[in-house]
Amino acid sequence: MQISIEPKDGVEKILNVTIPSEEIQSQVESKITEYGKEIQLKGFRRGRVPKKLLIQRFGSQARQEVLGDLMNEAIRKAVEENELALAGNPEVQEVKDLDDGGFSFVAKLETFPEIPDIDFSAITIERDVAEVTDKDVDDMLKKLRKQRQEWKDSAGKIANGDLVTLQYSARSAEETFPAEGSEKMIALLGESPIPDTLKTALIGMKKGEKGELNVTFDEDFAVKELAGKEVAFNFEVENVKKAKLPKVDEEFVKSFGVESGTEEDLRKDIRANLERELKNALELQVRNAILAELRKQCQDVKLPESMVQKEAGVLAQQATERARQMGLSNIEPIPPEEFREQAAERLLNALIIGDIARKENVQVDYTRVREKVNEIAETFENPAQIVELYYSNPDLMSGVENTILESQVIELIADKVNSTENKKTFAEILEPAQ
Amino acid sequence: MSMNKLYTTLVSPIISEKSTRVGEQSNQYVFRVAKNASKKQVKDAVEKIFDVQVEKVQILNMKGKSKVFRQRQGKRADWKKAYVRVQDGQMIDFGVAE
Numbered sequence: 001m002q003i004s005i006e007p008k009d010g011v012e013k014i015l016n017v018t019i020p021s022e023e024i025q026s027q028v029e030s031k032i033t034e035y036g037k038e039i040q041l042k043g044f045r046r047g048r049v050p051k052k053l054l055i056q057r058f059g060s061q062a063r064q065e066v067l068g069d070l071m072n073e074a075i076r077k078a079v080e081e082n083e084l085a086l087a088g089n090p091e092v093q094e095v096k097d098l099d100d101g102g103f104s105f106v107a108k109l110e111t112f113p114e115i116p117d118i119d120f121s122a123i124t125i126e127r128d129v130a131e132v133t134d135k136d137v138d139d140m141l142k143k144l145r146k147q148r149q150e151w152k153d154s155a156g157k158i159a160n161g162d163l164v165t166l167q168y169s170a171r172s173a174e175e176t177f178p179a180e181g182s183e184k185m186i187a188l189l190g191e192s193p194i195p196d197t198l199k200t201a202l203i204g205m206k207k208g209e210k211g212e213l214n215v216t217f218d219e220d221f222a223v224k225e226l227a228g229k230e231v232a233f234n235f236e237v238e239n240v241k242k243a244k245l246p247k248v249d250e251e252f253v254k255s256f257g258v259e260s261g262t263e264e265d266l267r268k269d270i271r272a273n274l275e276r277e278l279k280n281a282l283e284l285q286v287r288n289a290i291l292a293e294l295r296k297q298c299q300d301v302k303l304p305e306s307m308v309q310k311e312a313g314v315l316a317q318q319a320t321e322r323a324r325q326m327g328l329s330n331i332e333p334i335p336p337e338e339f340r341e342q343a344a345e346r347l348l349n350a351l352i353i354g355d356i357a358r359k360e361n362v363q364v365d366y367t368r369v370r371e372k373v374n375e376i377a378e379t380f381e382n383p384a385q386i387v388e389l390y391y392s393n394p395d396l397m398s399g400v401e402n403t404i405l406e407s408q409v410i411e412l413i414a415d416k417v418n419s420t421e422n423k424k425t426f427a428e429i430l431e432p433a434q
Numbered sequence: 435m436s437m438n439k440l441y442t443t444l445v446s447p448i449i450s451e452k453s454t455r456v457g458e459q460s461n462q463y464v465f466r467v468a469k470n471a472s473k474k475q476v477k478d479a480v481e482k483i484f485d486v487q488v489e490k491v492q493i494l495n496m497k498g499k500s501k502v503f504r505q506r507q508g509k510r511a512d513w514k515k516a517y518v519r520v521q522d523g524q525m526i527d528f529g530v531a532e
Binding site for chain 1: 448449450451453454
């Protein structure tokens with residue numbers, strides 16, 4: 001058997017295999033002899049069928065089988081001898097019967113790319129640094145209070161942030177809306193997208209007061225009849241509600257599950273939460289920064305196409321499912337092409353991490369795996385059940401193990417790379433978009 | 435004799451342990467032939483269809499087996515078997531002719 005391998009494109013290898021006639025012949029014959037012992041043919045006792053007849057009857061079938069075996073063996077041998085790590089199944093092309101009874105074929109193999117050794121000390125990343133300050137805790141507390149705020153009717157003057165109910169009728173050049181009587185509108189000043197002129201006019205008014213002014217509504221205003229129109233706006237303030245933030249008292253504190261009911265403990269609790277969030281966010285930032293750098297080092301690495309496509313397919317499916325769960329029930333499946341880049345990135349990440357883990361001999365830390373599983377389980381109603389589910393499902397488990405391995409590798413690298421510190425505030429890190 | 439008639443004369447080759455043995459030992463081929471076929475007809479048919487020279491034809495009548503079917507005696511049809519010896523060096527390949 002002649003096997004030759006041509007590298008092509010780095011990850012693709014072309015395997016040329018020629019199997020000589022004699023090799024096939026001898027295997028076919030031994031196969032036929034095997035058959036002959038088993039087969040029952042009319043006119044012959046079992047095992048007495050002459051070989052000539054067997055070859056005539058079953059020759060081509062036996063040859064097919066032998067060729068199949070030989071092809072598998074050739075590929076296996078090639079993979080073993082060249083220490084290839086196959087990604088995906090080999091694709092056999094150009095199957096040819098040679099004139100002398102031999103056989104040749106060409107197979108396309110996709111291998112995992114070689115990840116080059118990376119000199120971690122040459123990498124510099126920007127590492128965000130931030131601390132939770134008292135002000136952050138204050139802000140959070142304010143947010144919590146706002147979530148619990150109550151709306152109280154008020155006879156006072158309207159200010160920004162109030163909830164105002166109006167009865168109005170609007171007259172534009174062509175028509176009047178509503179045609180008769182008045183329509184109700186509720187606006188939260190400062191939040192609802194009402195025209196600024198109206199807002200300014202409202203501020204300082206009281207319940208029961210009337211007003212009239214010309215306003216132009218935005219094109220995308222929620223009331224279709226008014227959107228994009230300039231109207232004479234006739235209104236009466238029907239009701240004014242002012243937000244009342246709840247006091248930080250024992251009841252308020254206890255509603256967040258803090259037993260002691262003191263503000264101090266609530267603050268401690270909030271601080272711990274914020275610090276955990278911050279830590280996760282910082283770790284994520286470091287991880288992304290490191291991975292981005294690693295990818296940059298490995299940008300010449302060619303990824304096996306079939307794996308990228310598989311990954312993209314998985315991502316697309318997940319995205320489609322997520323969309324469905326969010327209520328878009330009859331959404332079209334998202335085409336995998338849209339996730340190509342993301343898939344390639346993820347794949348490269350995984351390959352690099354795996355490679356480094358191998359080279360640095362990083363083993364999965366099972367104590368951390370257990371911690372992680374517990375952590376995940378705690379967010380469910382029945383943690384014990386979830387833990388059990390994880391431990392009995394190898395897929396879920398290996399997912400967790402991969403996450404842990406990844407963070408272990410990242411930590412390892414994080415110690416080795418140079419980093420410049422980038423001071424930021426808590427808010428900047430947790431709300432990067434703003 | 436037309437080609438059609440030739441094929442009705444020779445019904446089918448018989449391939450069995452015995453037929454392969456006589457084939458190897460004395461260059462004979464065995465056929466199931468029409469009940470009314472004569473040695474001459476068998477000879478002509480084999481020569482035409484397989485393009486060989488026939489040396490000798492031996493014919494025998496096979497009695498059909500008697501079988502019991504639903505507690506009634508029955509009998510399979512009688513048939514005629516022919517041993518055809520072809521000239522040395524010539525052979526018939528049923529695999530191709532079929």
